[in-house]
Amino acid sequence: MSFSADTKNELAHVEPEKKCCMLAEIAGFIRMCGSIRLAGGGKFEIVTATEHPAVARHYKRMLKEYFGIDAELAVGQGSGLKKGRSYLLSIGPKNLSEQILRETGILMVKEGMNYISDGIYDGLIRTKCCRKACLRGIFLASGTITDPEKSYHLEFSCSSQILAGDVKKLINSFVDLHAKVSARKKNYAVYVKEAEQIIDILAIMGAHSQIFAFEDVRITKEIRNKANRINNCDNANIDKTLKAAEKQLSWIRKIQETKGLAFLPDKLREVAVLRLENPEATLQELADMMDPPMKKSGLNNRFRKIEELAGKL
Numbered sequence: 001m002s003f004s005a006d007t008k009n010e011l012a013h014v015e016p017e018k019k020c021c022m023l024a025e026i027a028g029f030i031r032m033c034g035s036i037r038l039a040g041g042g043k044f045e046i047v048t049a050t051e052h053p054a055v056a057r058h059y060k061r062m063l064k065e066y067f068g069i070d071a072e073l074a075v076g077q078g079s080g081l082k083k084g085r086s087y088l089l090s091i092g093p094k095n096l097s098e099q100i101l102r103e104t105g106i107l108m109v110k111e112g113m114n115y116i117s118d119g120i121y122d123g124l125i126r127t128k129c130c131r132k133a134c135l136r137g138i139f140l141a142s143g144t145i146t147d148p149e150k151s152y153h154l155e156f157s158c159s160s161q162i163l164a165g166d167v168k169k170l171i172n173s174f175v176d177l178h179a180k181v182s183a184r185k186k187n188y189a190v191y192v193k194e195a196e197q198i199i200d201i202l203a204i205m206g207a208h209s210q211i212f213a214f215e216d217v218r219i220t221k222e223i224r225n226k227a228n229r230i231n232n233c234d235n236a237n238i239d240k241t242l243k244a245a246e247k248q249l250s251w252i253r254k255i256q257e258t259k260g261l262a263f264l265p266d267k268l269r270e271v272a273v274l275r276l277e278n279p280e281a282t283l284q285e286l287a288d289m290m291d292p293p294m295k296k297s298g299l300n301n302r303f304r305k306i307e308e309l310a311g312k313l
Contacts, residue, residue, distance in 0.1 A: 003148065004145045004146070004147075007145055007202070008055055009054050010207045010208075011139065011207055012055045013058070014206040016062075023066060023124060026062055027103075027104035027105060027120075028141065029059055029137035029138070031138070032138050032141035032156075033141035034047065034106075035047050036101070039093050044097045045091065045093070047090050047091075048089045049088050056087035059089060059140075067095075067099070072090040072091075075088070105121020105124055119165070119166040120134065120170060135170060135201070136205040139156065142158070143156050148198075148221075149221070152218075154201060155191040156189070157184075157189060159187055159188075164190050168181050171190065177200060178197065179192050241280075245281070248307075251303075252275060254313060255309060255310050255313065271303065275303075283300060286299055
């Protein structure tokens, strides 16, 4: 299973502690993945669809507990590019569909006329616990999270710009969270790409086991990346050392071929011979080989003098 599916399976077993939180979660779920159909006589039918059986069972149970109804659960085929099964929860007029729409802030009244709202009803998310529950319902309906092994990306798919704005506002109501909105071809995406923020959102929703899984992958990636950086740095230092040694050897050989090493003063000749005998040694290693050992800066000064002498030949 995918990381996203594992997260939804865990969240589908989280039970809201309060009735208000239960309603907020139901509202978030229906708002994001529910559709409203006319059932004749001005009545409504609510149909929600999910690819996850655990999620469907979770909301069937919550609807039973909160509203005392037995929503019809059916299994269909996924639509569009999605393959596999789709789990449909249907709530008809006999199962209080209109009452549910009103209590979840979806069916509203203005100037005596019913209308379908396009955002999240503020009255349901006045407290922090209800905001958490609503966010969990929204994620279970339309959220996805990329496997952290590949990248850090959590996203909510929204059907309208207004809804996307409300989801963004809901997420950003929590400390240190900064969700963004991106327009897609047929919808809007509310997303977070920072690993720390994704972990915070998982904690807010109650996916504690997935936090450990996410952190485990993130720590492993950081160790691997650090090892790669160190390895790259070591390789760069080796290349730098070899290039420096090649230059020093070229100066020494030029002097050797034209004047002979006896041309050099004793201190410079000692360094030249040591470099010829240790062509791949670092400057520090050569400095330690001197008798007595000397500082790397002092050895570097002697090589500069050798370079000056070679440049005059």
